[in-house]
Amino acid sequence: MLVYGDHAREVRPAEVLASLRERLLQVGVMPPGLGRHAALVGLLIEAGELAQGVLDADFAERHQDTLSPLHEACLALPMALARAVRDSYRSGFSRYTPVPHEVLATLESQALPERVTVKVPEGYAYYALYPELYLEAASALQSLPRPPLVIGIRSIGTSLACVVAAAADSPVPPLTVRPGGHPFQRTLNLSPEFERELLARASEAHVAIVDEGPGMSGSSFGAVADFLEDHGVPRERLLFFPSHAGELEPAASERHRTRWAQARRYTADFDPEPLLSWVEDLTGSAYGPIVDVGGGGWRHKVFPDERNWPAVHIQQERRKYLVLAERGTFLLKFAGLGAHGERRLARARQLADASLAPPVEGLRHGFLVQRWLEGARPLPMSRGMDRAELMTRVGAYLGFRARRFLAEPGRGASLAKLLEMARYNTARVLGDGYAGALDVWASRLDRLSAEVRPVETDNKLQAWEWLVLTDGRLLKADAVDHHDAHDLVGCQDVAWDVVGAAVELGLDAAEQDILAEYVARASGRAVSPRLLDFYRPCYLAFQVGHHVMAASALEALVPAEAARLRRAAERYTPLLRDHLDAPARPFEV
Template sequence: MLVYGDHEREVRPTEVLAALRERLRQLDTLPTGIVRHAALVSLFIEAGELAQGLLDADFAAQRQDELNPRSTACLALPLALARAIRYSHSSGFASYSPIPDEVIDTLERLELPERVTVKMPEGYAYYALYPELYLEAARSLRLLPRPPVVIGIRSIGTGLSCLVSAAAGTTTPPVTVRPGGHPFQRTLSLGPELERKLLAGAKESHVAIVDEGPGLSGSSFGAVADFLEDRGVPEDRLLFFPSHAGELGPMASERHRKRWARARRYTADFDALFVHPSDTRAPLVDWVEDVTGTAVGPLVDVSGGAWRRKHFPDERTWPAVHIQQERRKYLLLTARGTFLLKFAGLGTYGERRLARARQLSDASLTPPVEGLRHGFLIQRWLEGARPLPVARGLDRAELVARVGAYLGFRARRFLSEPGRGASLAKLLEMARYNTAQVLGDGYAEALGVWAPRLERLSAEVRPVETDNKLHAWEWLVLPDCRLLKTDAVDHHDAHDLVGCQDVAWDVVGAAVELGLDPAEQSILAEYVERASGRAVSAALMDFYRPCYLAFQLGHHVMAASALEGLVPEESARLRRAAERYTALLRDPAPTSYFA
């Protein structure tokens, strides 16, 4: 199934360096504590992104990874920031080690490309992959007879390898590599000088291999290990630093699977470090108490679909969710009430989502927002609210009007530049492929009727930061019958291929998820037009409908497959949801969600 996509953007290295220098100067003006520590982490993430962009630019020009003055210089800045984060973390945020001016000076003196492409580090943006976890995982490396050779796997491994280097006490920056080839059979392409350095170091010490994952195949970790083993480095010299303690995914090769089972793997657990430490109270509570007030109870984990217990006491009525991809979220009871702490992203990712959440909250379209602390968005938990499927008192005409006002607000206020979402051609490719997997080539070929019309349709697209998650349980009905949207800040920027689209995408999504008939969808589009000041294209709605259904079908089928052996009851829910999307693809006539 085609579901996922990468997010990239172009930046000017000179502008990024100037902004980083200015923000480094401002660090000492920030209050001691979690706010300053979070600012350090934000700087580290951006420095790692820039290093990745510069290293990938060299790789594209040379078609291999190789040592050069720029490859060393661009890693010096994230390494210095990693050391500062380590000092801040170990000191309880009381102080941090200085970042020398020369790490930026040296890089600025080198010849830099006018623009480079940086990739979103998904772990920092979506999956609560905290730098502190890698620092904790790598603490024992200081016990080795010699500091290890550290290899980071780009993209996110650029910065993560600097954290492992900082924890290990190495005096030089790590090296990074970009595995290439088939996603499940990646290989390395190294220049002679880099290969010589790695193999020479591996003869004298251990090799720490650092990345996020592993995912479906673990082929990026495998590519580095294969390269070293094939050149005589013993397997027991290889130390792996993944983001989780699980096994390789179903597409792993037999060689990689056997090695991973024997491998020395180093991880740290988020809950053990931040939520349920053995020796102190939860650091996450300490981060937020200046906003929420003093806690009067422990954190309650409502991640991974556990929030459903709060609203759907009967498990038979639970909506299907991909529990592995849900953001971390916790409830905190304080003297001021109950608050929802939800991971929104580290650094600028979280800051942008906070700004968007405030705009929606100030417009009374979402629950109240209290603040952001080191990646966690803090919102009021509305005890009296009920999800739409179990709520009473809101008739369909009122529902359509309020959904239209919400979508119209987004279309007016959250405009997007082009290129932040899949093109219509990419959406059609996805729709035809996913449909063929379930309904056969005949249904997929029928969608080809859209191909000659894409150029004209593209002229009608006005991209906005669409909601992209308009399922019925994402709407809360308050006791006074006001309707609020939850989970509204980042699905246009999620780890999938959809991204930002014309508001017509959300009109179709709302119609599908709320069971609106064609007349109600037309009325919804009129409300959106009234609130946004721009008509919703009927042709785009017609095009988006099979694309939306095919995307949701693919998402639910893949999620069901991923959870089949782990959480079979959730997998069954997801397959039932997939069957609904399949039926809608087969029969274009809408059916009522509430029927």
């Protein structure tokens, strides 16, 4: 199934460096504490993104990784920031090592591209992958006779490798590489100079290979290890720093699986207990231990009967915790480190101020703090709201997003990508005949694309995501980040959410048109009926793919959840079939 996608954005290196310089000055006058530490982590992440973008641009031009003053200057900045984060963390956030002026000046003096593409570091943005965990994991390296050679795998491995090198007290920044080729059979492409330097350093020391993952095949880790082994580096001197302790999945090669099972791997688990001190200024002192409600655990709190539980992909849910404290009960949800979290905080506050989403208390080093609304019930468990009122309120919410949360072009899948996904997923579940019915849209994409006005769509409009308060008000839960998730959809025209709401709330065609009119009134812009027609099979095909893939991933791990996911997929599949069987509305130019 086609479900996932990489999100990227273009930046101007000169502007990023100017911003980093200004914010480094601001950090210098911040008082010691978690706020300053979180700001340092945010700077590390952004410096790592910039290094990734510049070095990937150089790779694209030369078709290989090279060693040059540019490579060294790009990595010197995140390395200096990694040392600052290390010192701040080890001192309990009381002190840090400032970034030397010449580190920024040297990078600013390089011949940098006008624009580069930076990729979203998924672990920092979605999965609560803290650099501090790699500091903990890499503390074992200090027992080695000498600091290891550290190799980071771009993208996120750029900054994580700097953290590992800092933890090992390495005097030099890491090297970074961009494995390429088939996703399950990646290889390295290095310049002769890069290869000589890497192998010379690897001949005298252990080699720490750093990235998040491994994913479905582990081939990025495998590509680096294959290269080193093939050039005579003993397997016992290879040290791996992944984001989890799991084994490789079946897509991995036999060589990679065998090596991974025997490898020296270093990880550290996320400990939620420090969150209590992080948020105490917002919540007051906690009355008891923090309660994990991630991985679908929140369903225990709102659905008394397990038979009513909605299906969730528990491996992809953001970390969530409940805290019972002096000032009430609070939900802590991971919203992203650095700028990723700050953007989501701003969005959550706008929605709360408009009385469209739950109140927000603040953001503490990646975790959004919101009050848990006692007495609120998910829409399927509530009674008393008629459909006309529901469409009015949902329309007001979607119209607000369409008016206030405009998105830059390119932050979501193109219509062509959505059509490709829809056709592929439909063929997998209904056969090529049904998939072929989507081909009619291919010749219409240029005209349709002209109607798209991308916004930060909600993208998660299932009935249980709507909360009915005791006074009858309707709020949208979990409303800040699904347009910026690890899937291919991303930001779309608001018509995507109109279709999503219609599907998830069981609206018929006439009710969908009424909802679109409410959205138009609230946003000040008509919703394209042609986009509604196009998005519907795309939405259904995406949901089928998402639920089928999630069920497959959990089949052996959590059979009961996999069964729920398969039942959800079975709900979307006939809706997709019925749509493709129905006569199409004429496409008017």
